Amino acid sequence: MKKLFTILILLCLTATTTNAEWERKTNLPAIYITTQYGQSISSKTEYIYCTIHYTDEEDVTTQYDEVKIRGRGNSTWNMPKKPYRIKFAEKEKFLGKGYAKTKNWTLIANAADKTMMRNAVTFSMGEFTSLKFNPAYKFVDLILNGEYQGTYMISDHIDVRPHRVNITEQDLPLTEESNITGGYLMEVDGFKEGNCFTTDFYSAPIRIHYPDDEDIVESQNNYIRQYIYQWEKVLHSNTFANVTGGYRSLTDTMSLADWYICTEVSANIDGFYSTYCYKEQDDQHLYFGPLWDYDIAYNNDYRVRSEKGLNSTVNSLMSDIAYSGSKNWVNRMWEDPWFQRFIYKRYTDLLDLGLVEHMHNTIDSLSTLLQASQVLNYEKWGISKRVYHEMILYSSYDQYVADLKNFITDHCAWLKETFANKKPVEPTPPFAPGNYFYHIINKGSGKALEVQGTNVVQYDNIRERTTEDWYIRPVNGYFQLINHENELALNDPTEGEVGPSTNVGTQLNVVEPNEDDARQLWNLVAQGSDGYYNLENVYSEHIANLQGGSSNNNTAILSYTSDSRNGQSNNRLWYIAATNVLPEDFFTSIEKLEPEPEEYALAYNPVTQTLHFGSATPEKLTFSANVFTVNGMRVGSFKANETFSMSSQAAGVYVVTWSVGGRTRSVKFMK
Numbered sequence: 112m113k114k115l116f117t118i119l120i121l122l123c124l125t126a127t128t129t130n131a132e133w134e135r136k137t138n139l140p141a142i143y144i145t146t147q148y149g150q151s152i153s154s155k156t157e158y159i160y161c162t163i164h165y166t167d168e169e170d171v172t173t174q175y176d177e178v179k180i181r182g183r184g185n186s187t188w189n190m191p192k193k194p195y196r197i198k199f200a201e202k203e204k205f206l207g208k209g210y211a212k213t214k215n216w217t218l219i220a221n222a223a224d225k226t227m228m229r230n231a232v233t234f235s236m237g238e239f240t241s242l243k244f245n246p247a248y249k250f251v252d253l254i255l256n257g258e259y260q261g262t263y264m265i266s267d268h269i270d271v272r273p274h275r276v277n278i279t280e281q282d283l284p285l286t287e288e289s290n291i292t293g294g295y296l297m298e299v300d301g302f303k304e305g306n307c308f309t310t311d312f313y314s315a316p317i318r319i320h321y322p323d324d325e326d327i328v329e330s331q332n333n334y335i336r337q338y339i340y341q342w343e344k345v346l347h348s349n350t351f352a353n354v355t356g357g358y359r360s361l362t363d364t365m366s367l368a369d370w371y372i373c374t375e376v377s378a379n380i381d382g383f384y385s386t387y388c389y390k391e392q393d394d395q396h397l398y399f400g401p402l403w404d405y406d407i408a409y410n411n412d413y414r415v416r417s418e419k420g421l422n423s424t425v426n427s428l429m430s431d432i433a434y435s436g437s438k439n440w441v442n443r444m445w446e447d448p449w450f451q452r453f454i455y456k457r458y459t460d461l462l463d464l465g466l467v468e469h470m471h472n473t474i475d476s477l478s479t480l481l482q483a484s485q486v487l488n489y490e491k492w493g494i495s496k497r498v499y500h501e502m503i504l505y506s507s508y509d510q511y512v513a514d515l516k517n518f519i520t521d522h523c524a525w526l527k528e529t530f531a532n533k534k535p536v537e538p539t540p541p542f543a544p545g546n547y548f549y550h551i552i553n554k555g556s557g558k559a560l561e562v563q564g565t566n567v568v569q570y571d572n573i574r575e576r577t578t579e580d581w582y583i584r585p586v587n588g589y590f591q592l593i594n595h596e597n598e599l600a601l602n603d604p605t606e607g608e609v610g611p612s613t614n615v616g617t618q619l620n621v622v623e624p625n626e627d628d629a630r631q632l633w634n635l636v637a638q639g640s641d642g643y644y645n646l647e648n649v650y651s652e653h654i655a656n657l658q659g660g661s662s663n664n665n666t667a668i669l670s671y672t673s674d675s676r677n678g679q680s681n682n683r684l685w686y687i688a689a690t691n692v693l694p695e696d697f698f699t700s701i702e703k704l705e706p707e708p709e710e711y712a713l714a715y716n717p718v719t720q721t722l723h724f725g726s727a728t729p730e731k732l733t734f735s736a737n738v739f740t741v742n743g744m745r746v747g748s749f750k751a752n753e754t755f756s757m758s759s760q761a762a763g764v765y766v767v768t769w770s771v772g773g774r775t776r777s778v779k780f781m782k
Contacts, residue, residue: 133164133172136252136259137483141166142218143254144180144197152255155182158198165205175199183217185302187406190499192222192261192492196268210247211267211274218253219264222492223499224406225511227262227485228477232515233377233405235473239466240369244276244401250477252484261488262481269387269403271296271321276401279392283326293392295335296321299437301384308336312347313439338390342397346440352447359449363398368457370399371441374433375526376466376519378424379408380415383438410518412500423502425522428529448535455530467523471516478512539637541739542644543768543777547689548580548595554643555681556662560601560655562594567601567619567668569657574690582693585770588737588748589632589649593624600624600631603648603670611652611673618667619655635687638677643684645677657682708732713767715757715780722755722767722780736769757782 135141143164146152150159158179166172182188183196195218199205204212221227230248237245246267253260267275271294278294285291300307300318306327307318317339322331345351346358354360374382381404388399415421419432430441444450485508495504505511551560552572559579561570570579580595592601599621607614625631629650636645646655648670656671660682677683711726713736726732732751739745740763749755751769760782768777 130172133166135166139484140251142251149256190222192220194220206247206249215268217266217268219266221406226515229405232473233402236373237402239469241365242369242400262484291331291334293390295390297388299386301436310343312343363396366399372458375429377405377408379405380412380433382429383436384434386437407500413502426525451534455534458530470519474516536640539642542635544583546693548691550579550688550690552686553657554684555660562621565620568665570664586626587735591631603630603651605651605670609651615671617670654683713778720758724751734769736767739766
């Protein structure tokens with residue numbers, strides 16, 4: 112009995128061991144698949160049994176028995192280097208801790224992508240955004256029935272479960288008490304496979320992935336089809352752009368924006384042909400994602416040349432040239448000014464957060480990881496032979512990688528300009544400072560206003576530099592700019608007779624704050640529609656100007672001519688960007704801030720056509736307010752304890768701004 116027990120222990124230990132028979136080919140893990148009786152894998156629908164030996168980065172081999180394998184993919188299944196789907200007998204954490212525990216996994220060949228990383232780079236881009244569910248992946252070397260097959264990518268199968276699309280799983284079987292409002296996983300599927308229906312208003316083919324075809328019942332089918340019908344009906348309606356009753360009220364707008372931006376950044380011509388989306392239980396919103404199937408993205412599809420007449424997708428929107436599916440939804444949304452503004456704002460936010468750098472870093476990291484494996488892969492498959500829709504062929508792997516990086520750089524720059532042109536042209540609003548420090552950045556050089564000693568110059572825009580931080584303090588309808596580092600005020604020291612074009616060229620400096628000194632008071636004059644301002648000195652009537660338009664650090668900022676070029680000259684245009692919240696004690700060394708009234712409100716009387724403040728503590732109404740047209744023209748100012756007549760002003764929308772207690776307020780009203 113003891114001998115038999117020992118033998119059983121040894122047999123169990125062979126499931127995880129180190130064995131030269133299953134050694135790695137490169138630095139990547141190796142996956143050895145041996146099919147039952149050595150059968151070939153010839154079907155996308157019928158599984159056959161196999162055994163898997165997986166050797167990880169530590170050269171530890173794990174054996175999995177009674178695994179099933181079949182082909183997968185649509186067009187990719189017809190390629191020589193084939194993709195597969197594997198199904199374990201029991202749920203496995205095949206990618207390790209922190210990833211899904213499930214039976215079903217994919218082996219993606221990336222045969223149509225010579226970098227073999229377009230899918231991985233896109234999944235990483237999704238993680239950089241707000242998208243919740245991004246497929247995991249790991250690169251391996253695959254050996255099938257003793258024959259090396261190349262570099263593959265183990266990845267999630269898109270389904271509903273923790274660490275994949277982690278939405279509510281519905282009861283199985285359903286009961287009378289079951290909540291069938293979610294979750295549902297769907298795909299706009301151009302191939303129209305599985306449980307699929309076509310929408311009424313935009314003819315989008317919707318495949319229901321979850322609940323599964325074999326599990327879904329009539330009540331669930333009816334519910335989700337009716338939900339999509341109502342969602343599309345609202346999108347198609349004349350009131351589609353309304354905030355409360357339009358498509359936004361039924362859509363998770365952040366996932367919509369990030370999914371769409373990823374589709375455009377990747378230039379995926381099939382991005383609308385296959386679009387995943389989902390609905391959560393007791394949630395009326397439609398969510399977009401996850402991202403999937405990007406091997407022919409990033410200018411890797413010659414159909415744009417043969418069918419669209421383009422040499423490249425670098426200067427193209429997918430909403431213009433991609434294949435149908437969800438494209439009609441997006442183009443309807445592009446008719447909404449809110450969508451135009453939101454896509455531009457979200458995209459520029461992602462760029463500012465380092466989207467392009469993140470993608471480049473991911474590419475560099477993966478290129479290093481795959482160097483040894485790609486050599487073996489292309490010894491088998493060839494590096495310069497066209498596969499599927501590839502547009503550009505090179506003779507080396509590094510050339511393909513460089514081409515991918517260059518495309519991302521050029522395309523992302525083009526998208527920024529294109530999204531800017533699609534958003535509504537709105538005038539730069541009057542500047543309304545908050546309780547922040549600000550960096551004042553020159554449009555031409557991209558460098559920030561800085562104090563060195565008592566002189567004012569430009570320097571690299573660095574968030575942490577307190578010499579570049581300015582507190583913008585309202586003073587009687589103007590602004591005083593106080594530097595964070597030394598608590599001195601921006602000043603125009605021009606001497607002699609002054610005027611818009613007289614005695615120009617003096618370098619600006621900083622001095623002890625004095626709100627009664629007009630040399631320290633500035634108008635922030637809104638220019639154009641891009642958020643830029645002139646800094647116009649009240650005393651000299653001069654404009655703050657970057658000397659010579661230089662890009663060098665320490666270039667002087669001059670008191671300069673004010674004329675018709677104020678809105679065109681980059682030297683005179685400044686972008687004002689909030690950096691850090693103003694500390695509560697910052698101003699105590701200068702003066703106490705005005706106390707804020709406990710309860711007060713601004714009112715407009717349409718009968719008398721007057722503005723006035725009311726307060727429970729009227730003695731604290733000591734601040735001043737400014738009145739602007741909606742286009743930014745100041746029409747007057749008044750003390751908060753007085754009234755202001757609007758009788759001489761034309762009918763229209765006006766903005767009132769005031770600052771008290773270190774905070775700036777603004778209110779719109781209609782005369």
